[in-house]
Amino acid sequence: QENQHRSRRGLRVPPPPSLYHPATDPRLTMHLYNLTLQAPTAAVQAIVGNFSGARQQEIIISNGTRLQLLRPDVQTGKVATVVESDVFGSIRSLAAFRLTGGTKDYAIVGSDSGRIVILDYDPKTTSFVKLHQETYGKTGARRIVPGQMLAIDPKGRSVMISAVEKSKFVYILNRDAAANLTISSPLEAHKANTIIHHIVGVDVGFENPMYAALEVDYTESDQDHTGEAFKNTQKMLTYYELDLGLNHVVRKWSEPTDPRANLLVQVPGGQVASSDRFDGPSGVLICCEDHIIYRHMDSRQHRVPIPRRKHPLETTERKIIIVTAVMHKMKGAFFFLLQSEDGDLYKVTIEHEEEEVRALKVKYFDTVPVASSLCILKSGFLFVAAEFGNHYLYQFQKLGDDDNEPEYTSTSYPSFGMANPNTPLPYAFFRPRPLENLAVADELESLDPIIDSKVLNILPNSDAPQIFAACGRGPRSTLRTLRHGLDVEESVSSELPGIPNAVWTTKKKEDDEYDSYIILSFVNGTLVLSIGETIEEVQDTGFLSSAPTLAVQQIGSDALLQVHPHGIRHVLPDGRVNEWRVPEGKTIVCATTNKRQVVVALSSAELVYFELDLDGQLNEYQDRKAMGSTVLALSIGEVPEGRQRTPFLAVGCEDQTVRIVSLDPESTLEAISLQALTAPAASICIADMLDASINKTQPTMFVNIGLQNGVLLRTVLDPTNGQLTDTRTRFLGTRPIRLLRVQIQKNPAILALSSRSWLNYTHQNLMHFTPLIFENLDYAWSFSAELSPEGLIGITGSTLRIFQVPKLGTRLKQDSMQLSYTPRKFVTHPENHYFYMIESDHRVVGTEATAKGLMELRAQGKKIDEDVVNLPPEVFGYPKALAGTWGSCVRVIDPINSATLSLIQLDNNEAAFSMAIVPFSARGGELVLIVGTAADTHVSPRSCSSGFLRAYKFVNDGAGLEFMHKTEIDDVPLALLAFQGRLVAGVGKALRIYEIGKKKLLRKVENKVRVLNNLLFWSNHLPSS
Incomplete structure (x- = not known):
């Protein structure tokens, strides 16, 4: 069925399903054939380009059956995942190209679908869009069906897609009258009885596109059973030329090369359009056992040895091969980084005059993990998509030009190293050392490969089992402990003089960059701390310190608000305090606030509503709403941008109901809808959050209800009529749930605190609900300071903790x-x-x-x-x-x-x-x-x-x-x-x-x-x- 689906639809990129599962309708219960706990992390191939059309470069990684777009931050050096998409197929090859004169790169995917697919990344929808999907062969990874290798013309005019044997197609890429990308019918470049080892585009400027291929013709070997023909078989370097005028591919040139050649690297070439200067000599580098050869049609060959480590126990009988390479062009110059199977990087340069090569040079650069792909970014980073284990982003410290490493040049050998092509050159050596030219900027965890694993629950105080996985290869291998949850980085842990029951942070003014105060509420009082170079207690803030605090809000443009059991204090910017007191014999039992509205519930089961007018005065609505049952929880959402108020209030009552009450001026405090609960509500939180599984274009208003039995309900609040729909449930823990609206990476999120702390947030436009691997929190709030601009602050018993969640989107925390x-x-x-x-x-x-x-x-x-x-x-x-x-x-x-x-x-x-x-x-x-x-x-x-x-x-x-x-x-x-x-x-x-x-x-x-x-x-x- 899967193969039939592929043959019909080819490669497609669907949105993943929601992580929430409906609990009310049994017909919607999901029966899964399998459930992916963590997406693949192995990097089969990686490409770099301006896929979003912006000036910043991004990286696309193929994980085998999944595409991942990464964006390195130039300032911090950290890598963020922008989008991940399953393709429901096996990705065999991946390449980036840009049309001549364009500002955006596209990705070409060769897969087992028998089709060539061109993808465009759309930053508006944060998804890959399929532009073209052309069928050329049968499905499956077959030896004569193209898709195993891709080669791009450097000017973006055509692409060659090749199989392992015989088959090669060339497609012409162009624009139509509306500037849309077009792709031609395939042009054949087949050669029967031929094994294809590698292909690459040859840089010839704006002349007819040309491609180089490493090929072996096995016709005679297949017919000779003695094996003599096999021993005499030659490996050929063949040029294929695409005639743009005739729409025809011809075999331009073919010559024998080193029989141990395994890899081709494109050399810059072609004439610069604005001058007579050439970008480079054109041609290719041929990577062989122990040697690197420069080769081009009608040009002199150059050969240099691959330097090997100078170690007292290393044997020289072992051959060195290059496994991956990258070429980087700068203004008026270029260089290559080639990597051996030991992980050693070699910097290769070509000294040339116009199209004539004078010397081929190689020297040791640094040592990094063996890569399946190397990507150099113009911002000065090197991304290493490791063949096994974690992937790394390195920052260039220097280019290795002025160091003491020995450099080996082709001019040091007779006939530029080609006096006797069949005889190896003398061994070249280098002394390995720690990193000098590169520095680690970021690390991406990868489990590839998992050799063995066990699922056990052996960690103390853990309510969920752990996965123990033996991963990796060689001395980079690790034993990893995988735990369900988000990793947390704690920056401050401080003991308090008592046990607070709540904590808040607030700015003094709406446009302040960072928070100014930390407010701690105790059973019999309130403590206010100022945030600066140090955190210390302050007295003259306008807050009442002799009573506990129920809510704190920076209200209006420059005022503060404190709700305590006996009233509300509105602290004006000049220090004056306007205070509203509750009627005699009553107290405030709970409150909810935003920047323009305040609602409090009295012990008499009445609701009192306040709203900020345009003059900054907090006015009480003349009527009070009697609920008929003790109010346990309140919540209003943030004021929508461009609006004066949020129109809905959620009220949780002791009679096990949640009621939606209107705050609209025409129907203030009128009940709109009601939802019955299975237990009394402990807390309620209304939040506008984006979930593409519900609405791809705008945030959805959710009412989150935490019950006293540890069950969380999430229901959708219709913004037009206030009705509650699509209720979904989840058990979080054994304690009553406390819900808190916080900011995570400048987006709204919800902390759900029970016997375990959970974070509900949006990542890549999809809702995630993941526990925090951290001490159980009693209360928490957003925290923003110069040293922790996107942090959280919480309390555990008498301990105050400041922490942050460094990586969103991960479901399993790894300890190695x-x-x-x-x-x-x-x-x-x-x-x-x-x-x-x-x-x-x-x-x-x-x-x-x-x-x-x-x-x-x-x-x-x-x-x-x-x-x-x-x-x-x-x-x-x-x-x-x-x-x-x-x-x-x-x-x-x-x-x-x-x-x-x-x-x-x-x-x-x-x-x-x-x-x-x-x-x-x-x-x-x-x-x-x-x-x-x-x-x-x-x-x-x-x-x-x-x-x-x-x-x-x-x-x-x-x-x-x-x-x-x-x-x-x-x-x-x-x-x-x-x-x-x-x-x-x-x-x-x-x-x-x-x-x-x-x-x-x-x-x-x-x-x-x-x-x-x-x-x-x-x-x-x-x-x-």
């Missing part, structure tokens, strides 16, 4: 713990909360082997560069080695404190592949940790010198492991499991059952499993449904 190698598996102890994890990495020199190797070198009197060998492995990795070399360990983890309790490094080139906790019947059910390892393992074809089953005893209540014995086996143990008081092990093609002995494990049963082409088929006698 660093690991040494790639995690393979972890298990939990059935009787305690500890984790036991195995980690292993191939082709690296492990910690134990590194220490042993360095000791031997020192014993031989060789000089060791201590700065290089002490570089952090989580950034630079471990020393690389040849196939069959492993680093591995067994780790005991305390997940509550994110701490390693015990670490066992495996020696003798052993690597751990499996583990299980087994209650052996022979020892009375004693728990034993069995770890399956193998020595000198080669991955393909799989082999090892010997396999082992290691047995460990738990000590110190599971916090440590004591080695018992090791059993030698004849293959790699890839699967272990406890089975009826014994161990069942998958060893190669055999399934074995082991019993524990004093000196080793005893094999009891063995069954040789027969497989066909590594496929194992299981079936049973049960009928399929």
Whole structure:
């Protein structure tokens, strides 16, 4: 059904559904096939451009099945997510282009839909708009269906979309008379029996568009069964030219190149329209094993070696390849950043005179995580879309022009490095070091890849389970604890002399940038603090300090208002105070305010309404409304822009009802509508908030009702007739709910305080309702000061806290713990909360082997560069080695404190592949940790010198492991499991059952499993449904 949908509709970008679920109509109950807790974070590809049409550049990331638009803040260096959209397809390629003379970039998507799609970002609706969707082939990621690679003409005149084999199409991009983007019918550039490794647009200025492709023709290899033709197969660099006059694609030029070439990089070229100067020499950089070659039609080739790390334990037999690259053009200059599979960045420059290349130069730049894409922004940032793990935004500190790094140039070699193309150039070396040219500006969390995970509730005082995920690859791997909620950053925590019951902040004047006062209400009084360089108590504010406060409001343009149980104080800007007192024998039980209106409820169940006139005088409405039941909660919304008042008041009464009362001058205090509740209301909050699932163009007026039984009701208030519709419910906690209207990132939001604190806010035009991972709050309010312009202030018991929510839109907070190698598996102890994890990495020199190797070198009197060998492995990795070399360990983890309790490094080139906790019947059910390892393992074809089953005893209540014995086996143990008081092990093609002995494990049963082409088929006698 999904494939049929794709073939009919292609790639589409729908709005996500609302996070609220109706609770009143059972017909609307959702039955989900699955529920995405967190969207994909892996970055398959990233592009940069002016997608919103503004001067600021944005980044579009492909997460495989999802598109994400990011906008870096030039001032703070932080990255904000503007929009995220599922595409209901698999994105295979992504590219940005701009039409000649345009100011806006578009995105081209190649997917498994068999269609090429052009997307435009619309900043008004904050969504991707599909401009064109052209069908060219079948659905699915097939080897001969284009979509795997995209190449753009630098002038935005055409695009080539290519398959892995044979097929290539070229589309012409243009404008019509109305300046709308147009796309032509596809022009074929196929070549049968050809494998396509990479394609790129060649910069030829405004001449006919040209594309370069790395191709291999396998015609002869396919027909020769001896393998000789395969050995002699050549990799070709081929130019394809689009003749704009004839609308035809021709194969312009094709020459053999390095057989190990894997990547092409576009070199600037073409003549500048306003002068005779050329932007560059044109052509391409060919990235090969250990070398970089400049190549262009009818031009001399230049070749330089790729510098490698100077490390005492690194082997020179290992080849270096480039995995990703980016070119950046500046005024009158350009440079390239190329990244190796070790994460090292190389700055490549071309010295040229017009179209003639004089020299090709390369030097070490910095080391960052291995990227799937690199994006350089004109504002001086480098975005690294990491292949595994977190993504990073770096800021350029300098361009590496005036450093002491050795620079290797093609002029240093005979014939510019091409004297003998089949012979490698001498090795070039550099000394790795910490970042010098780049500085980390921001980090985007990514779980890619998740190797193993568990769902447990082991954290103290937690009412929801946590997800523990072993993520990443190599020394950048982490164990992450995922908790449902928003992360909170606390900046101030201070003890108070008593326990307040409420807190507010207020400005003195409406146009003040920051708050001036903090007001704390206690049982028998009010404390006012001034906000400045320090926070200190003040006396002459006009507020009554001898009584508790019920509400505080900056009212009008420059006045303040305090509501207390016995009256209302209107503090004028000159310090004079106008006071309204309640009638004798009555008190104010609750109040609600905005900048022009005040409503109070008296203990006699009467409502008193005040409104600010145009002269700044607070006037009481002549009539009072008797509600007939004790008023428990009140709320009015903010005054809409351009209006004098908000027309509705929500009243919660003891008779378990909420009534909407009119504040319109023609029907003041008349009841409009009523809603029955299942419990008395504890608080009410009216707020105008945008929710695109209800109304995409303007905010919706919501009435939020917090009940005393911990249930929250959210209902829509019709702005025309005041009726309540579309009620939805949610259980928040065991305590009565207190609702507070706050500001989050300059937008209205609601804090719901129960046994857990929740935040209701709008992000990317959609409503979100997420708990805060923070201490339970008794009361909270917005807080704005110079050091915390968009903060919140709250009280917990006698503690005053100032905090902020740094990242909206996230549902899971991540806490990370660093690991040494790639995690393979972890298990939990059935009787305690500890984790036991195995980690292993191939082709690296492990910690134990590194220490042993360095000791031997020192014993031989060789000089060791201590700065290089002490570089952090989580950034630079471990020393690389040849196939069959492993680093591995067994780790005991305390997940509550994110701490390693015990670490066992495996020696003798052993690597751990499996583990299980087994209650052996022979020892009375004693728990034993069995770890399956193998020595000198080669991955393909799989082999090892010997396999082992290691047995460990738990000590110190599971916090440590004591080695018992090791059993030698004849293959790699890839699967272990406890089975009826014994161990069942998958060893190669055999399934074995082991019993524990004093000196080793005893094999009891063995069954040789027969497989066909590594496929194992299981079936049973049960009928399929």
